[in-house]
Amino acid sequence: MKMSDVAKLANVSTATVSRVLSQPEKVSKDTREKVMKVIKELNYQPHIVARQFRTRETKTILVVVPDITDAFFSEVLRGIEHTAVNNGYQVILGDTENDPEREREYANLLLQKQADGMVLLTARIDKEDLKKFSSQFPMVLACEYIDGLDIPTVSIDNISSARKATEHLIELGHTKIAHITGPMNVVLSRDRLKGYQQALLSHDLKIDPAFIQEGDFSFESAYNQMLKLLAFENTPTAVFVFNDEMAIGAIKAVKDSGLNVPEDIAVVGFDNLKMSSVYEPNITTINQPKYEIGQKAMDLLLKLINGETLQKKKFVLMDELIIRESSVSKS
Template sequence: MASIKDVAKRANVSTATVSRVLRNAGNVTEETRQRVLEAIEALNYQPNVLGRYLRRMETETVLVVVPDITNPFFSKVLRGIEAVALEHGYQVLLGDTQNDVRLEEQYLNLLPQRQVDGMIFLTARIRKELVEEMARQFPIVLACEYLEGADIPTVSIDNISSARKATEHLIRLGHRRIAHLSGPMNIILSRDRLRGYQQALAQHELEADAALVQEGDFTYESGYNLTLKLLALEKPPTAIFAANDEMAIGAIKAVRHRGGRVPDDVAVVGFDDIQMASIFEPSLTTIAQPMFEIGQKAMELLLALIEGTSARRRQLVLPDRLVIRDSCGGERSEQRG
């Protein structure tokens, strides 16, 4: 196996110059850099990452923790994170908690062990006090979910206003009996989207029937099963606002299973605008989140923490938009919020 000395000898430079090229540290002419890179390729040299870590106490690796890797929402967020990470020479590792808070804590413990340089959490169900204590010592960023009142850099949308926007769209279409399929109530996003739904009903003086609010778990199956339950009510809803697109698609399938039509019998609105939302029939009206940008901004904040530069806006709230398609009737368009 080739060593850094072999590369230096072939390129006729010092080992320090090879190291500067590997670190993209500057102070190397373009001609010398190309010569070193050609030597690296010719010798198939693999840098000793462990040795570099031991010398610099840096891994040039970040960990992204997701609650459920099977949820398609996170794929675009991860792409945004990786695009910025690769641009700055960082590798991205992935940790899937499978909605288990204990796994969140286990991943968090990798920071004091110096196994990664920083972490981005796309889930925030861990104890607030624990995360805040760790964030005072190590680079941590929250994205998508957040911890209320915590002084931790965060990137998200305003879930309350966006849920209110989705519900108000159904109200403008003439619906008065609107159901809500929520996510798990131990997740702040679920509570925020429920709150936005409730605010829209209150502002339009519509009755908030507790039977029309059903708690799901963000899966297609829960959307399907809970909608069957709603349709069995003596006074079923004429519209459903689901807290994510997978549950909304499950709701549409349930309406069809019962012989109904979407949107003629029941209108459906989702949340997130995953790729399937525009492909599914009928195409899904939904709240579109800027998933790729959320990932980009989260990684930029994390890099600022790792490098010790100040992040002027530690709490970033990005814009969402209501994408109107076929599942609720009305004119197809986009409304920016």
């Protein structure tokens, strides 16, 4: 099967077929769709190695995630994937399993010209290494960030959203509010802790160090830390938890201790995963625009790949507090 066969059936030139495959943004939508339809019907596979040799492009994007088992990233990845495919790119995925060395190894694929650019959904490697990579290749950070780096970044304001979640509990009348954090070597954990602390301070509430317990993103860690909080003589009446999966762990610990949510302990999570709306009780949480974060990150990366100069590098998308049963009783 040759490119000329595709061109003949689509009634376009071979040059147009080539542009659809290599520079789709330069072809009209109607023509692009017509050519892609023929390509799918014929199951045409372009000679990628030859194309790379001619254009020095792979038409491939590398996306690096800290933990592929974390449900949060699925919608972010979908936003990236849809935007990439619509622009003629394919996505390959790298899972670091929260290992900075693995993150560095994936970044090295750019040095080997195995991808045209990279979206990092994690930022754990050394700041100077990241600066080196981003100065040589198109790179965008999404969800996490590193202060002082001139790399395009897409995220929400984790400090203000955590403050909003904690203030919701304060407005309900709670004064003894605990926080189960994520790992403190991750910037998002530190930001959400800051938001929690800011909310308490702005309402003249004491920050009790014992009420701040560190988890590791997992259900199990939050379950154990919640049991520890419940063992204190002075137990909290509410808890803000780093993410929804951990919030489920905290609620399970409350239930297993013979208590009720929210009557005895109110719980607020973060991320608005699908599970948070079906779990009993439904979980109050902060909604992140996950799909839109992926879309925006990919849009920015395409601009960098196409040689555009970005007038703005930092993009903060809107979050929303979703109030459900875990903080407010149905009755």
